[in-house]
Amino acid sequence: MTSVSGGLLPAAPTRLGRMRSAGNRVRSAGPFSVVSVVLGLLVAGTIAAVMARLGLMAWERFGIGVFAFYWDQVLANPPIRQVVINTVVVVALACTLATFVAAILAWLSERTDAGIGATGRFLPLIPFLMPGLAFPLGWLFLTAPNVGALNVLIRGLLERVGVNLETGPIDLFTWPALVFLYTVPLIAYAYLVISSAMRNLDPGLEEAAKMAGANPPRILLRIVLPALRPAMISAFLISMIPALAMLSIPLVVGYGADITVVSVYILRRITDSFPVGYAEAFLVGLLLVVPIMVVWWIQRRSAATGRLAVIGGRASAASRLRLGRRWRLVGRAVFVTYGLFGVGLPLFGLIYVAGSPRWTATWPQSWDPIAVALNTLNEPRILGAFWNSLTLGIISASVLIVIAQLLTFSQQGHPRLGRFVDALAKSPAAIANILLAIGVLLTLGGPPFRFSPGVLLVIAYIICYIPYASVVTTAAQQQVGKELIEAAKLSGASDFRMLGRIVTPLTRNALLAGLILVFVLISGDINVALILASGPSPVIGSAMWEIFEFGGFVSVANFALVVTLVSTTAILTMALLASRSGLPRR
Amino acid sequence: MTVPIESPPAAGPASGGGSDAVSITGLTKSFKKPRSVETGPQALSNVDLTVRAAEFLVLLGPSGCGKTTLLRSIAGLETPDSGSISIEGETVFDSAASLDVQSRMRPVSMIFQAYALWPHMTAAQNVAFPLECHHVDRREIPERVRDILTKVGIGHLADRYPGEMSGGQQQRLALARALVIGQRIVLFDEPLSNVDAQVRERLRLELLRMQRTLGFTAIYVTHDQTEAMELADRVAVMDHGRIAQLGEPREMYVAPRDIHVARFLGQSNELPLVVEQFDERSCSITGSGPLGPVRASWLPDEAPGLAPAVGDEVVAFGRLGDFVVRPVDGTESASVADGPNENTWRGTIEAIRFLGTHTQYQVKIGQIRLRCWSTAGDGWDPTEGTSVVVTIRVQDLRVMRERQPE
Numbered sequence: 001m002t003s004v005s006g007g008l009l010p011a012a013p014t015r016l017g018r019m020r021s022a023g024n025r026v027r028s029a030g031p032f033s034v035v036s037v038v039l040g041l042l043v044a045g046t047i048a049a050v051m052a053r054l055g056l057m058a059w060e061r062f063g064i065g066v067f068a069f070y071w072d073q074v075l076a077n078p079p080i081r082q083v084v085i086n087t088v089v090v091v092a093l094a095c096t097l098a099t100f101v102a103a104i105l106a107w108l109s110e111r112t113d114a115g116i117g118a119t120g121r122f123l124p125l126i127p128f129l130m131p132g133l134a135f136p137l138g139w140l141f142l143t144a145p146n147v148g149a150l151n152v153l154i155r156g157l158l159e160r161v162g163v164n165l166e167t168g169p170i171d172l173f174t175w176p177a178l179v180f181l182y183t184v185p186l187i188a189y190a191y192l193v194i195s196s197a198m199r200n201l202d203p204g205l206e207e208a209a210k211m212a213g214a215n216p217p218r219i220l221l222r223i224v225l226p227a228l229r230p231a232m233i234s235a236f237l238i239s240m241i242p243a244l245a246m247l248s249i250p251l252v253v254g255y256g257a258d259i260t261v262v263s264v265y266i267l268r269r270i271t272d273s274f275p276v277g278y279a280e281a282f283l284v285g286l287l288l289v290v291p292i293m294v295v296w297w298i299q300r301r302s303a304a305t306g307r308l309a310v311i312g313g314r315a316s317a318a319s320r321l322r323l324g325r326r327w328r329l330v331g332r333a334v335f336v337t338y339g340l341f342g343v344g345l346p347l348f349g350l351i352y353v354a355g356s357p358r359w360t361a362t363w364p365q366s367w368d369p370i371a372v373a374l375n376t377l378n379e380p381r382i383l384g385a386f387w388n389s390l391t392l393g394i395i396s397a398s399v400l401i402v403i404a405q406l407l408t409f410s411q412q413g414h415p416r417l418g419r420f421v422d423a424l425a426k427s428p429a430a431i432a433n434i435l436l437a438i439g440v441l442l443t444l445g446g447p448p449f450r451f452s453p454g455v456l457l458v459i460a461y462i463i464c465y466i467p468y469a470s471v472v473t474t475a476a477q478q479q480v481g482k483e484l485i486e487a488a489k490l491s492g493a494s495d496f497r498m499l500g501r502i503v504t505p506l507t508r509n510a511l512l513a514g515l516i517l518v519f520v521l522i523s524g525d526i527n528v529a530l531i532l533a534s535g536p537s538p539v540i541g542s543a544m545w546e547i548f549e550f551g552g553f554v555s556v557a558n559f560a561l562v563v564t565l566v567s568t569t570a571i572l573t574m575a576l577l578a579s580r581s582g583l584p585r586r
Numbered sequence: 587m588t589v590p591i592e593s594p595p596a597a598g599p600a601s602g603g604g605s606d607a608v609s610i611t612g613l614t615k616s617f618k619k620p621r622s623v624e625t626g627p628q629a630l631s632n633v634d635l636t637v638r639a640a641e642f643l644v645l646l647g648p649s650g651c652g653k654t655t656l657l658r659s660i661a662g663l664e665t666p667d668s669g670s671i672s673i674e675g676e677t678v679f680d681s682a683a684s685l686d687v688q689s690r691m692r693p694v695s696m697i698f699q700a701y702a703l704w705p706h707m708t709a710a711q712n713v714a715f716p717l718e719c720h721h722v723d724r725r726e727i728p729e730r731v732r733d734i735l736t737k738v739g740i741g742h743l744a745d746r747y748p749g750e751m752s753g754g755q756q757q758r759l760a761l762a763r764a765l766v767i768g769q770r771i772v773l774f775d776e777p778l779s780n781v782d783a784q785v786r787e788r789l790r791l792e793l794l795r796m797q798r799t800l801g802f803t804a805i806y807v808t809h810d811q812t813e814a815m816e817l818a819d820r821v822a823v824m825d826h827g828r829i830a831q832l833g834e835p836r837e838m839y840v841a842p843r844d845i846h847v848a849r850f851l852g853q854s855n856e857l858p859l860v861v862e863q864f865d866e867r868s869c870s871i872t873g874s875g876p877l878g879p880v881r882a883s884w885l886p887d888e889a890p891g892l893a894p895a896v897g898d899e900v901v902a903f904g905r906l907g908d909f910v911v912r913p914v915d916g917t918e919s920a921s922v923a924d925g926p927n928e929n930t931w932r933g934t935i936e937a938i939r940f941l942g943t944h945t946q947y948q949v950k951i952g953q954i955r956l957r958c959w960s961t962a963g964d965g966w967d968p969t970e971g972t973s974v975v976v977t978i979r980v981q982d983l984r985v986m987r988e989r990q991p992e
Contacts, residue, residue, distance in 0.1 A: 483702035486663055491716035492690045492767070501715065505706045 032495030036410030040421035043403060047424055047463055050439035051431065054282045057442075061279035069283055080265070084287060087261040090175075090250075091243040091291070094182035095190075099236045101183070102190035103198075103228070104334060107220055110198045112323050114331025125192075125516070126343040127185040129568045131524025132541050133548060134560035136181055136252035138346025141353040141557065143172040144256075147361045149352045150345075156363075173256035181249045184342050189242060190235035192517055193475050196510050197231035198224075200479055216327045231475065237295045238471045241429040244288045247527055262288060263527075266432050278438065285432045292429055347564065354557040369561065376558040385543035386566060389523045392454065392539065396461040397518040401511055403462070404469035408477050409499050412485065422470065429467035433527035436464050441531055453537055460528045465518050472514030476507035516571055523567065606675070607771050607803040608637040608660060613669035615655055615827075629655040630666060631827035639770070642797055642804045644814040646850065647824035653807045656824070657773050660805065661696050662689030673771065690719070695764030696773040701756050703748035709735065709759050710744040716767045730766060738762045738796060757789055761796060774806040778813065790816055811851050815839070823847045841885065845986040848903050855909065855956045857902040859985070861894045871985050873900065876954050881928050882983040900985045908982035909958035911935075911947050913966060914973050930977040935970055949976050 062069050074080050108114045127135060142150045145167040155165050171177065201224065214222065225232065250261045266285050269277035323331060353359045355369035376382060407425060411418025428436055440460040444451050451459070480503055488498045504511070529541030538546070540563055548556045615630040629652045637643045645653040658664040660671060662678065665686055671679040673694060678687040695716075703712055713731045722730070735741045738758040740751075748756055757777065764772050778786045794817055797804050808814055814821050815835045822832045825846040831838060842848035859873030859880055869884045871894060882902040884894065894900055914932065933951035944959045947968075956976055968974060 481700070481702065483698040483700060484704060486661075486689075487696065487698060487702035487704070487763075488715070488719075489663070489689050490661060490692075490694070490696050491763070492719035493715070494690075494719070497719060502704055506704075 030495060032410070032499075033413055036406055037414070037417065039403060040407055040410065040417070043407070043462075043466065044421055044424040046459065047428055047466075050436060050443050050463060051427070053443045054278070054431070054435060054439045058279040058282050062283075066283065069280075073280070074284065074287070080284065083260050083262055083265045084284070086259055087244065087263075087288070088291070090179055090182055090259075090261060091240060093179045094186055095236050095239045095243055097179070097183045098186035098239045099190045099194075099232055101338070102187045102235060102239075103194050103225055103232060104220065105187070105338060106191055106195040106198045107224055108331045108334060110195055111201070111224070112216070112328075112331060114323050114328045114335075125188055125571060126339065127188045128517070128520040128524075128571060129343060130346060130560070130564050131520065131567055132526045133248045133252065133544055133556070134350065134524075134564055135185060135346055136249045137548075137553075137556060137560055138349040139172060139181060140252050140349070141359065141553070142345055142349035143170045143177070145171045145173065147359060148172065149349060152361060152363065172253055173258075175257070175259065178249070178253050178257060178259055180341075181253055182243060182246060186239040186243055187338070187342070189239040189517070192472070192513050193235040193238055194228065194231050196475065196479065196513070197228050201227060216323050216331075230478075233295065233298055234471060234475050237292075238468065240292065240295055241467055241471075242521075244292070244429075245433050245527065247434070263432050263434070266434055270434065270438070281432075282435055285435050288432070289427075292426075296423075296426060347561075350557045350561050350564070353553055354561045356554060359553045359557075369558070372554065372558045373562055376555065377562060381538060382543055382559065385538040385540050386563075388533070388537055389540040390566075390570075392457055392461065393519045393523040396458050396465070396522050397515050399458070400462055400465055400469040400518050401473070401515050404466060404473040404514075405477075405504065405507075405511065406499070408470065408473040409495070409503055413495060422474070425470045426467045428463050433464045433525070434531060436460065437528040437531035453532060453535065457528065457532050457539070460532055461522050461525070464525075464528055465521055468521065469514060469518055472510060472517065473507070476510030476514070477503060479510070480506050520567060520571060523570075524563075606636050607639045607641075607673070608635070608805065609672040610635040610656075610660070611670045613656070613659060613666050613671065615652075615659060615664065615666040628652075628827045630659065630669075633669070633827070633829055635822060635829060635832070637771075637803060637805055640801050640803055641819040642794070642806065642817055644806045644808060644818035644821045645824055646808060646811060646814040646818075646821050647830075648809055648850070651824040652827040653809075653824045654775060655827075657696075657775055657805060657807050660692075661694055661773055662687060662692045693769055694771045694773055695767070695769040696775065697757075697760045697764055697777045699776050699779060701748075701760040701777065703756060703759060703763070705748055708745050708747055709740065709751070709762075712748070712759060713763050713766050716763060720767055722767075734762045734766045735759075737800065738765075753785055754789055754792065757793070758796075761793075765800065765802060769802070771803045771805070774804060776807050776809070779808070779810075786813070793817070815851075821851075823850055825850075842903075842984075842986075843885075845901065845903075845988060848984070848986060853906050853957070854903045855906065855958075857904075857954075857983075859900050859902050861896050861898045861900060864894055864896065866893065870980060871900070873902070873985075875902075877931055877951060880983070881980045882985045883981050884985050894985065894987070898987075900987055902983050902985050904978050904983045906946070906957050907944070907959045907961075909956060909976055909978045911949065911958045911960055911968075911974050911976055913968070914975055929980065929983065930975060932973065932975055935968055935972045935974055938968070938970055947974070949974060951976065 058066060074084065130138060140148070142148050145151060148170065151168060151170055154169055158165060158169075172181075245263055246261070247263045247267065250259070250264045251267075254260055254264055262284060266281040269281040269284075351369055354372060355367040356364035357366065358364075404425070407418070407421055411422060437460045440456055440463065443449075444459060445456055484502060484506070485498060488502045493501070523540055525539075526541035526545055529539045530545060533539040533542045544556060544559050544563070547559055611634055613630050613633040613635075614628060616628050631652075633652075633656060635656075645656060647653045655664055659666050659679070660673070666679065666681065668681040669679070670677060670681065673692060676693070677683075677685060678692050679685060704715070707715065710728075710731050713734060714727050717727045717730060732741060732744065735744055738761055740755050740758045740762070743751060743755060743759075746755075748759065751759065760777070761772070778789055790813060793804075804817075806814075806817060818835050820833060821835050821838055823830045823838065823844075823846070825844075830844045831842065831847045838847060839851050842851060848854060857875050857877060857880060859871070859875040859882070861871055861873045862879075863872040864884070865871075870881055871884055872879060872881050874880070880902060931951045933949040933956070935947050936950045936955065937948040939946045939948075944961045947958050947960065949956050949958060958976060
């Protein structure tokens with residue numbers, strides 16, 4: 001046997017020497033733990049303070065009678081009971097559909113030869129290009145029963161064959177239309193989670209199924225989707241959060257369809273009633289905690305089984321499943337249909353109204369969108385709103401992703417504390433954003449803090465959107481194999497170094513995708529904007545709302561069109577960056 | 587449970603002598619059942635083990651026997667419930683002293699099942715990372731990286747990413763990363779389990795050569811007994827969280843002390859017997875079983891106080907290569923337990939498999955089937971259905987007790 005001294009290894013006296021002299025050679029709280037605990041407490045403390053403020057309002061109003069409120073004014077009150085049922089039905093249907101469609105799109109794009117290159121990857125992000133009110137307004141301009149462009153067009157064609165209709169034939173103000181409009185933007189949220197998991201799924205699973213004689217739909221339904229169950233549940237959760245807080249679609253469509261959901265009820269209690277029903281709005285909004293927590297618990301259980309597709313330490317070449325000509329055409333048709341529903345048709349609706357002198361049931365005689373758009377942009381208040389949204393969006397999104405990445409990673413060292421902070425970080429998702437904005441205003445806008453509107457906006461954005469960032473970073477870090485972290489640990493890396501050199505580079509794509517998601521959400525937000533940015537420094541959401549209320553449809557269509565162009569530029573730039581940061585593969 | 591403390595630990599009494607690389611005493615570990623306060627079965631049960639410097643020790647056992655938990659406890663990736671671990675004379679874990687040195691401070695490296703090479707770093711960056719973590723002078727790093735990559739034979743691949751390397755090159759890179767900081771103890775967690783048989787054999791030889799050349803201590807976990815036999819200076823066979831037997835591969839194969847070890851190392855025929863006579867002087871047992879009377883040997887020194895008594899149920903083990911198959915010549919009388927024809931049975935060949943280095947016969951004797959290996963090239967070429975005689979020497983048929991469930 002070769003002796004130690006006779007070996008060719010580099011000298012190693014330093015290690016033992018360092019061990020003997022090192023003060024922190026035993027397990028103890030290092031600087032990373034201190035930083036993450038302080039940060040976790042800061043975030044959790046702010047969220048807790050805001051929620052406590054809202055709770056205090058409810059307590060001051062009802063006291064111990066808070067439980068009686070749920071019985072008398074919710075369960076035994078048919079209109080409010082109906083509001084809760086409406087919300088549950090529309091959210092459950094839309095999230096299920098969105099998760100399923102997102103999985104199909106992600107599979108086609110990432111794992112099959114039906115993918116249409118970079119365009120295919122970009123397609124599911126398209127709904128983010130039409131922020132806030134732009135998307136439902138586009139569909140409203142297109143399919144309003146009387147004056148919708150598509151209805152006008154169809155009625156004109158039917159007239160030629162002798163069929164005369166007064167309204168329709170398409171009616172936006174119905175249940176199916178509401179579920180459809182909810183579903184389309186939610187697909188994008190679900191897609192972001194599923195696609196990154198799909199990218200790392202062992203291609204051998206699909207190939208084995210193909211060899212066993214399965215056709216593409218069977219491979220997708222029986223092999224791929226069950227294998228990605230944890231990612232599907234994460235996708236359902238992340239799409240449920242915006243679905244519950246959705247305000248723009250139910251505001252535009254729900255009123256005409258006489259379907260009220262919780263978010264609209266809260267808005268009405270705050271804006272249309274006197275005295276303002278903060279307490280009632282908060283207590284009804286609190287009911288949304290239940291479904292969020294149920295799905296979150298399922299997600300944790302699912303992640304704990306460890307049956308996730310992870311990035312191993314041994315890279316392999318990924319191969320795409322060949323669908324054959326017929327199925328490839330079907331796959332491409334799915335992309336095109338989604339593109340049309342997600343952006344093509346609503347954009348057409350916006351362009352149609354934006355260029356017209358006014359929105360009527362007949363085709364306009366003149367049509368010039370560029371002139372009207374330039375006029376809109378020349379308005380200093382609108383220009384200011386753009387810049388404010390851009391700056392605040394970038395700052396808030398960057399801060400959010402950094403915080404979420406750090407807090408998620410800290411769960412490795414402090415699992416119990418980490419779980420607690422994780423739960424608190426996700427808890428704002430259960431509260432309607434508009435209520436959180438009020439909480440921030442009441443808690444931090446007054447004495448002793450008296451923060452400026454800009455700071456209040458950033459804090460409100462962080463609180464409202466940290467659940468998204470947290471879900472994104474959790475899903476991203478679950479993709480990194482445990483052994484890669486342990487190898488770094490045994491190499492002597494500190495927690496900061498592991499996060500900076502191993503975890504963050506390996507999750508770079510997902511983090512950039514998360515940054516895009518959060519930025520677009522913030523720039524398209526109307527919930528926070530209506531409470532905190534309706535004064536002299538508006539943001540896009542509040543400015544668009546003002547025009548919608550006072551300026552008429554043509555102006556709002558123009559504004560939405562310009563906002564869509566700006567969002568497109570931002571997202572294209574970031575998506576390009578994300579696509580270039582892939583790991584070198586064999 | 588071990589409580590983290592701040593005070594610097596001293597070398598404990600468990601610290602081994604100068605030539606011990608790792609010394610483990612009374613190590614116990616249980617895992618909690620998920621989402622429950624109850625603990626599951628013990629992953630490690632009072633394990634004592636000493637690993638000598640520069641030896642190649644293999645921890646061998648089936649899934650769930652505790653071998654990986656033991657390895658991860660040495661690395662500091664698991665915290666045992668009790669016991670102590672010393673590495674190169676330095677106590678790194680001692681439950682009594684509430685001492686638990688962080689994994690990054692322990693003088694060991696580890697090579698993982700899938701190598702855990704960081705895919706976003708080149709080979710050179712992978713190797714440089716531990717040096718950076720140990721604050722080695724930046725000017726020294728390129729030279730040390732080049733040096734270790736050259737020593738493991740992939741100096742020309744420094745700029746390649748792991749995804750651009752073959753399995754063998756990835757293994758060398760993992761080894762270079764493990765050794766670059768000067769660690770003399772390398773832990774291997776089944777690094778060859780995902781590799782095909784031919785490559786595995788080549789990588790094993792390479793690994794052994796590098797261990798001999800570079801002179802590090804290797805602690806290697808595997809469930810593959812061939813791999814263990816080929817690599818190990820010593821093998822520790824693990825079972826239900828304890829070390830069932832520790833010794834050199836030949837000694838373990840020839841004289842397993844435990845029924846679990848006998849079953850795990852090499853293929854055997856097992857004959858259940860009821861003891862009819864036990865001759866303490868010659869250490870031989872006569873018993874009866876499905877093949878009739880059988881005579882087998884007993885090694886008293888390896889199981890003191892457990893000598894079989896008349897009427898006990900035991901198992902007789904014989905390695906497949908120790909059973910001899912020959913043509914029927916009419917002189918033997920079947921089923922006798924003494925005299926010249928003891929342990930000799932008549933049967934019929936049911937199946938013949940040529941396995942390269944030897945031929946395996948499956949012989950049916952009454953309702954019992956025995957597998958026997960033959961390497962003889964004496965021109966005898968039986969076919970399936972041929973009547974044969976199977977025999978085994980008394981000293982090759984070892985009696986052991988079936989272990990009682992714990």
